[in-house]
Amino acid sequence: MGPIDSTNWFKRGRLVEQFGQQNNSSITEMGPLAGITVVDLSSVVVGPTCTLTLADHGAEVIKVEAPEGDLMRTLGGGARNPGMTGKFMNFNRNKRSICVNLKTEEGLFLLKKVLAKADVLVTNMRLGALQKLGLDYASLKAMNPQLIYCQILAFGRGGTYFNRPAYDTVIQSSAGVSATFEKSSGEPRFVPLVMGDHITGLVSAQTIGFALFRRTRTKVGELIEIPMFETMAAFVLREHMGNMTFEPGIGPIGDARVLDKNNRPVKTADGYISISPNTNAQAFAFFDAIGRPELKVDPRFDNVTNRTKNSVEYYEIRSSSLGSKTSAEWIEIFERIDIPCMRYNSLEDLLEDPHIQSVNFLQQTVHPSEGLIREIGLTNKFSGGNRQGFTPAPRLGENTIEILQEFGASEQEIEQALATSAIVQHRQST
Incomplete structure (x- = not known):
């Protein structure tokens, strides 16, 4: 119909002449x-x-x-x-x-x-x-x-x-x-x-x-x-071109942190959680929480730049340090010290996630031919x-x-x- 400017030919009664008769x-x-x-x-x-x-x-x-x-x-x-x-x-x-x-x-x-x-x-x-x-x-x-x-x-x-x-x-x-x-x-x-x-x-x-x-x-x-x-x-190159942005390149292509094999959910005593201590405050709190306070002054990990340069070692420490406690125990600790973390959800878990339920993300409706179904909310x-x-x-x-x-x-x-x-x-x- 082109821009809504004079006549609305819609049948369904939702729009009438630029909404003029709608409140x-x-x-x-x-x-x-x-x-x-x-x-x-x-x-x-x-x-x-x-x-x-x-x-x-x-x-x-x-x-x-x-x-x-x-x-x-x-x-x-x-x-x-x-x-x-x-x-x-x-x-x-x-x-x-x-x-x-x-x-x-x-x-x-x-x-x-x-x-x-x-x-x-x-x-x-x-x-x-x-x-x-x-x-x-x-x-x-x-x-x-x-x-x-x-x-x-x-x-x-x-x-x-x-x-x-x-x-x-x-x-x-x-x-x-x-x-x-x-x-x-x-x-x-x-x-x-x-x-x-x-x-x-x-x-x-x-x-x-x-x-x-x-x-x-x-x-x-x-x-x-x-x-x-x-x-x-x-999408890929904005994430990973990095060093090759410069002419000539100043290092290998790819964000080493994102590509690290240990950049994945971390194993706990009973499952997995995701954790992301990135700032100095978060990383130092994480070192304290896992009983490794000496890492706060380790020259490989004492600031963001050094942790980035040594991301392989940093991710290895993260991935191997949570096996002594359950996911719930670690989440309680990390939430208390303000480190971003979340439990791991399987596809089945996601349907029952408490936040998903509390925001009414999945809504039950009745399809005229298919019966009761679940709709994904906006x-x-x-x-x-x-x-x-x-x-x-x-x-x-x-x-x-x-x-x-x-x-x-x-x-x-x-x-x-x-x-x-x-x-x-x-x-x-x-």
């Missing part, structure tokens, strides 16, 4: 992105992470799915019903699903009706496919000059690897994430979560926010390109108000007809598209 309390319950319409032409994790972030903060997200549905509907693990895995639901709440066969002229025509009025498009489809469908930025800009078009790429345009396909593991390996494991443990590995997808998705949402802010002043949209490889390479708060309440992740094509009606499709166009399977109203995916 302040109802506006604050919508979230900071209320009134922004996002078309989500993405799948799996990276794009849905971006659009989930936008949706959780009030944007109206329309998830466009092919007849076979988002791959996470089946690849996402266990499910009570086909096409509704827990992982899919975690990435796709607060969205509505429109099921369109973009290989048909009717389906493509109807999707363009939606895009002509949207604020934002998010896609991780490859550029060649988008151009073939007439869904590239130049084509859509001609019909909607206010569109913010976010293209999530594997590798940046103009680079050696541009237009290669990639998944998260490919990016972790090529962007140096796996190399950090090799430096610390001798073997390259993947972080056992799709970290590149998560981070790139969040960066994409952040960048869309910047573009929307600029559009309030310029009144025109723009193309945003977010490459996963460069995004993750930037982790950031706005004094001006957060979006209130969640809508459950949609079944495939659940909202196809209502969305097309909202965007001006005629009854005849919808009936014809249904008859030719150019669009699909809700059915369980297989």
Whole structure:
């Protein structure tokens, strides 16, 4: 619909002409992105992470799915019903699903009706496919000059690897994430979560926010390109380039403290805890607590600079000094002397963590088809108000007809598209 400036065509009764007929309390319950319409032409994790972030903060997200549905509907693990895995639901709440066969002229025509009025498009489809469908930025800009078009790429345009396909593991390996494991443990590995997808998705949402802010002043949209490889390479190198920042380099690449093999949860008598005594006051208190007060005047450890230079020895002392007491006993000691520490949580423990419970982080809701589920709460708060309440992740094509009606499709166009399977109203995916 472009910027909210004169007419609001929303059906759902939440916004009316720049909120003019809404009172302040109802506006604050919508979230900071209320009134922004996002078309989500993405799948799996990276794009849905971006659009989930936008949706959780009030944007109206329309998830466009092919007849076979988002791959996470089946690849996402266990499910009570086909096409509704827990992982899919975690990435796709607060969205509505429109099921369109973009290989048909009717389906493509109807999707363009939606895009002509949207604020934002998010896609991780490859550029060649988008151009073939007439869904590239130049084509859509001609019909909607206010569109913010976010293209999530594997590798940046103009680079050696541009237009290669990639998944998260490919990016972790090529962007140096796996190399950090090799430096610390001798073997390259993947972080056992799709970290590149998560981070790139969040960066994409952040960048869309910047573009929307600029559009309030310029009144025109723009193309945003977010490459996963460069995004993750930037994260790795900001952390580890260090000595190689200088020309010529003044030492080996990599933060030795972070890469140390003993930079990990510390074994206690009955489990593990994490502990991080970094300042002089914290380190000296730690030496006292473990019965090694002489280390406070040891020239290897008597200040931050020396402990950094001798991080291997320092981490070795930390990792081998807590076996005489239980985790609870050490935590009580370290909390009393103001050393940052926390108990180690297994994945199962995390669900029952007392802080997680006290801040209502996991909330029970009832999904219309999946029954009782747990939703992950918002982790950031706005004094001006957060979006209130969640809508459950949609079944495939659940909202196809209502969305097309909202965007001006005629009854005849919808009936014809249904008859030719150019669009699909809700059915369980297989």
